[in-house]
Amino acid sequence: MDNRPFLALATVVNPRRRLTTDGLADQLGPDFCGWPTLIEYAERHRVMPFFANRLRALGWMAGTAARVDADVQARLEKTVRESAFAELASLAELKRISQRFADHGVTPILLKGLALSQLCFGKIGWRTNHDIDLLIKPAELEACDRLLGDMDYVRVEPHPALDPVQTERWRRAHKDWVYIHRSRRTIVEVHYRLFDNEPLCAKVDLDQVEPLDLFGQHLALSLTGDALRSYLALHGLLHGWSRLKWLIDYELIGPASTLRSERPVAIRVADRLGDTLFSSPPAAPNGGGYGRTALLVRSSLNAMAGGGAQELERTRFGTTIKNISHYLISVRPAYWLAELRYDLADRSRDGDAGAAGSGFFNRVGGWIRRKAGFDSGLRN
Numbered sequence: 065m066d067n068r069p070f071l072a073l074a075t076v077v078n079p080r081r082r083l084t085t086d087g088l089a090d091q092l093g094p095d096f097c098g099w100p101t102l103i104e105y106a107e108r109h110r111v112m113p114f115f116a117n118r119l120r121a122l123g124w125m126a127g128t129a130a131r132v133d134a135d136v137q138a139r140l141e142k143t144v145r146e147s148a149f150a151e152l153a154s155l156a157e158l159k160r161i162s163q164r165f166a167d168h169g170v171t172p173i174l175l176k177g178l179a180l181s182q183l184c185f186g187k188i189g190w191r192t193n194h195d196i197d198l199l200i201k202p203a204e205l206e207a208c209d210r211l212l213g214d215m216d217y218v219r220v221e222p223h224p225a226l227d228p229v230q231t232e233r234w235r236r237a238h239k240d241w242v243y244i245h246r247s248r249r250t251i252v253e254v255h256y257r258l259f260d261n262e263p264l265c266a267k268v269d270l271d272q273v274e275p276l277d278l279f280g281q282h283l284a285l286s287l288t289g290d291a292l293r294s295y296l297a298l299h300g301l302l303h304g305w306s307r308l309k310w311l312i313d314y315e316l317i318g319p320a321s322t323l324r325s326e327r328p329v330a331i332r333v334a335d336r337l338g339d340t341l342f343s344s345p346p347a348a349p350n351g352g353g354y355g356r357t358a359l360l361v362r363s364s365l366n367a368m369a370g371g372g373a374q375e376l377e378r379t380r381f382g383t384t385i386k387n388i389s390h391y392l393i394s395v396r397p398a399y400w401l402a403e404l405r406y407d408l409a410d411r412s413r414d415g416d417a418g419a420a421g422s423g424f425f426n427r428v429g430g431w432i433r434r435k436a437g438f439d440s441g442l443r444n
Contacts, residue, residue: 069097070369073105077114077308079315080342083121089128096129099136104373109308110192113147116140117190148189154178155188157250158196159282164211172198173273174284175255175295176313182278183286184316192309195251197240202256209241209254217243217252237406258295259302260406261390263398267328268295293317297330301393304386305364306376311337329393333360340365356392363389 075091076083106115119125119140124132132140155178165172175197185191200208209219218224221242222234235241240255258265272291275283287295296317300310314334327335336357353359367386371379376386390403 067369068095069101069105069372072097073102073109073111073115074308074341076102076118077106077111077312078342079312080338081344083118085122085125085128088122089125089130092130094129099130099132101373103136103139108373108375109368111307111309111312112140112143113190113192114185114312116144120144144189147192151178151181151188151191151193153248154193154196154250155278155281157245157248158278158284161196161198161212161215161252162282162284164215165208168207168211170200170204170208170211171285172200172254173270174276174286175199175258176299178278179276179284179286180313182276183292184313188279191313195253197253197255199255199258205235205241205254205256212243212252212254216246218246219243237409259298261399261402263396263402264298264394267298267330293331293334294328297328297334298393301330301333301360301364302390304367304376304382304389305333305337306367306382306386308341308368311341314338315342329356329360332357333364336361337364360389360392 072092076088102115103112106112119132120137124137158174158178162172177193177195177197181188181191181193198208213219219241221238221240222231226234235256237260239257239260240253243252243254244250245252258268268287269291270287272287272289273285274288276286277283286292293314296310296314300314303310305311311334315338319335340361363385367376367382371382376382387407391400393399
């Protein structure tokens with residue numbers, strides 16, 4: 065796999081460096097893959113608004129060999145406008161939902177989304193936001209479900225046709241319920257805990273919450289400090305750090321307050337990924353070590369870059385390898401038991417599921433057979 069387009073994208077969106085026109089052109093070099101290819105990667109990594117705004121700030125690279133053509137500039141300008149409109153619409157809907165919840169005594173915590181747009185950029189149109197994530201108390205779930213239904217939202221996960229026993233089973237296994245507005249198609253995720261694996265939730269201190277002014281238009285509660293950093297690090301790690309967007313969020317929030325030697329594994333992985341991709345000169349990705357941090361860094365780098373412009377779920381064994389990596393996040397027996405219980409019930413498929421049955425052990429077995437050469441023709 066040619067990783068040069070991914071590394072070129074990381075150069076353009078590097079949050080640690082102030083770019084200059086000539087400096088960026090030199091870094092991209094004579095073998096630059098071209099802006100259309102880089103746009104594919106930016107879309108896959110959900111960094112298009114940041115990517116476009118950075119290039120616009122550089123005068124679209126005028127006077128260099130890497131000049132952005134007029135038609136590509138127009139496409140990127142459209143992306144920035146659409147991102148800004150989407151965030152404004154999301155902000156209006158957040159205000160509407162928050163008011164309805166407040167009228168019934170529910171004050172949610174805003175996760176990711178607009179909170180990160182404010183904290184990372186302080187402006188609209190620089191970050192891709194697709195949904196509204198709200199964290200509530202578990203006891204408030206039924207009330208919020210009813211309120212969203214009254215606001216013309218349809219619950220899609222868990223499916224409303226499930227019986228009470230099935231719905232309760234879903235609630236125990238998953239962290240959130242998902243809703244879509246009938247006409248506006250806004251997606252709202254109502255979290256009653258931060259992670260599917262409940263023992264992992266203890267790693268984020270929910271007392272570290274403070275009001276956040278969203279662009280002078282709405283006040284919402286948001287995680288702050290080390291709680292926010294821990295949440296972003298764990299969220300990225302659970303998704304295999306497959307998108308640069310999440311690492312940029314983490315970088316722009318700022319470094320952890322604890323000494324490096326005292327930081328938990330998720331923070332160490334996030335810090336190491338940032339050093340590997342964004343420091344100058346880049347740090348080595350933990351060499352060939354086999355500690356938890358080293359293995360997770362290598363797995364994450366492969367998830368980011370190994371599939372090219374493809375989504376992780378569409379790459380060979382992308383989902384399976386990501387799920388296996390979850391067992392390195394914590395060594396607590398309660399965490400492992402919860403993870404195993406979730407995987408045994410999982411029916412997700414990935415690019416290698418093919419004709420095989422779904423489920424964790426079938427996917428792992430298929431991966432082992434392929435690596436051994438049994439399914440690849442290597443033994444014939």
